[in-house]
Amino acid sequence: MDLRHWVGEAISSIERWEKEYGPYEVHPSLRVGDDRMGEALGRLAGRLRDNYPFFHPRYAGQMLKPPHPAAIVGYVAAMRINPNNHALDGGPATAAMEKEVVARLAAMFGYGEHLGHLTSSGTIANLEALFVARESHPGRAVAYSAESHYTHARMCGVLGVEGRRVPVDGAGRMDLDALEDLLRAGGVGTVVATAGTTGLGAVDPVHEIVALARRYGARVHVDAAYGGFFTLLAADGTPEPIDPLPWRGIAEADSVVVDPHKHGLQPYGCGAVLFRDPSVGRFYVHDSPYTYFTSDELHLGEISLECSRAGAAAAALWLTFELLPPTPEGLGRVLAAGRRAAVRWADLIESSEVLGLYQRPELDIVSFFPAAATLSEVDAASRRVMREGMDDPADPVFLSVLRVGAADLARRVPQVTADADGGRILRSVLMKPEQEAHVDALHARVEALARG
Known part of the structure; x- marks a missing residue:
């Protein structure tokens, strides 16, 4: 879908409707010159770069992704x-x-x-x-x-x-x-x-x-x-x-x-x-x-x-x-891809020497942790992996963390000694269907970070 084309078509369709009510002049107080607009838009675009790449499969953190192009076109219209x-x-x-x-x-x-x-x-x-x-x-x-x-x-x-x-x-x-x-x-x-x-x-x-x-x-x-x-x-x-x-x-x-x-x-x-x-x-x-x-x-x-x-x-x-109707054949295919990605990553984590699975995913959230002997070490390693992954300009990866209690960890991962009341583990929401094709690369990158 050519987003630029369809956004233009949406604006044109509304402009044609507006003309049915006859011409009028925009009030002088509302007019802004193209030069000023271009300068201000440039500043806006620059500031918007201070965001995480929610659109990319590298981003596997929170429940964030851009809307579908159809939603953008409908909203703009x-x-x-x-x-x-x-x-x-x-x-x-x-x-x-x-x-x-x-x-x-x-x-x-x-x-x-x-x-x-x-x-x-x-x-x-x-x-x-x-x-x-x-x-x-x-x-x-x-x-x-x-x-x-x-x-x-x-x-x-x-x-x-x-x-x-x-x-x-x-x-x-x-x-x-x-x-x-x-x-x-x-x-x-x-x-x-x-x-x-x-x-x-x-x-x-x-x-x-x-x-x-x-x-x-x-x-x-x-x-x-x-x-x-x-x-x-x-x-x-x-x-x-x-x-x-x-x-x-x-x-x-x-x-x-x-x-x-x-x-x-x-x-x-x-x-x-x-x-x-x-x-x-x-x-x-x-x-x-x-x-x-x-x-x-x-x-x-x-x-x-x-x-x-x-x-x-x-x-x-x-x-x-x-x-994309709310049916198994419509939106269902989008969700199925994300869930398959989550299940695939969970399988990879279960066979990893440097990562441990906290809980198998029911939907598309993967919870895991860097292998360590104690909860405090898991907490420190999880924070390090998250920070180093997002701060690497050459090969970034974006994860989130989840705080879990000592009793919850002991129930799921008894081999980790609970030496603190709670700690952070890693958490990824794979809600972009493109992540199904990217999950192996994502896993390899996180494993490399976990090795330190």
């Missing part, structure tokens, strides 16, 4: 108009697109009837889900695993809701026995299951959590901000060896959050929150003296805590889904 999806008078076209992409996300998770919308982030999406949880069960606590994203504890604080941490098992998944003990004790209104933890990519047994929660009268919210699109690999007939049961369990959960700006190939920020029961819309009821007048149809702001939201985000996701 709509941004020229700059619609606001809060109300239909702010962006009827992109509001319609948002409803369409939300319906496709709902179908991906097995929801039929639903209520939902895009958000500016997964954090805001989870805030909305926990807001509905609070309103559904006033005075009752929210339970989440010890490996869940820290946003749940923070948002419980924001909402004035008690949060209760549930221990995890040896693979970083919510411990069902501990959860049942907590539910049996009473007072829990909602359980947050995580479909792909941010640290290790562990998938909670959503189907079993739903069954337990129902037994004790609790709701279930699924945080699938990172892992949600992997449900495409759990569909019948897909060749990927991924356990389908937790993903099928999402269809029975009360709500789910997913971030298209992660595996959905979108620019930041594009999250989404979906509810299985549309009647939760009653918790959002409010009025505005200056919006919601142009149509009797649902305005997205009527079912959202956020007000202004970029309609361009909906346009970008809509155009992407037109070309």
Whole structure:
């Protein structure tokens, strides 16, 4: 895809539409000369070089990668108009697109009837889900695993809701026995299951959590901000060896959050929150003296805590889904490549003399460490490998680190002596499909760094 060509076509198409309303002159206060623009753009381009190469397979650190060209084209086209999806008078076209992409996300998770919308982030999406949880069960606590994203504890604080941490098992998944003990004790209104933890990519047994929660009268919210699109690999007939049961369990959960700006190939920020029961819309009821007048149809702001939201985000996701739909044959192929890369690297690490595998990947996160006798040595070596890799101008590699507790390390790697309360290991998210072809070279480079 020729990005420059299609961005130009997008701008031209909007310019043709603008001309239908007749000519007008740009106000003198807004005019900027080409010389000044060129100089300022040069400074911007120079400053943007102070970034890590998220686009390249060498970058195997955090959950970062550029959006798909289709998303860029869709965003640029709509941004020229700059619609606001809060109300239909702010962006009827992109509001319609948002409803369409939300319906496709709902179908991906097995929801039929639903209520939902895009958000500016997964954090805001989870805030909305926990807001509905609070309103559904006033005075009752929210339970989440010890490996869940820290946003749940923070948002419980924001909402004035008690949060209760549930221990995890040896693979970083919510411990069902501990959860049942907590539910049996009473007072829990909602359980947050995580479909792909941010640290290790562990998938909670959503189907079993739903069954337990129902037994004790609790709701279930699924945080699938990172892992949600992997449900495409759990569909019948897909060749990927991924356990389908937790993903099928999402269809029975009360709500789910997913971030298209992660595996959905979108620019930041594009999250989404979906509810299985549309009647939760009653918790959002409010009025505005200056919006919601142009149509009797649902305005997205009527079912959202956020007000202004970029309609361009909906346009970008809509155009992407037109070309790479949320199906096993569409986006599923993109995710499958990243997961194959992660599994391949885990196999290489397991046969390495200088690296050790912390936990086999369920999705596309690889966790590992330089071989050492003690946890403090693992911590120091992990930091050294990360720093030396990213600082090498000739052959750079970009990794991230993950802090793990001594008990967690001992459970997985008993041969390493736990001489500290915790320490850092190495962590790589292989979310670019190009990394499947690069993983052997990536492994060789990290091995060389580990040897010192």
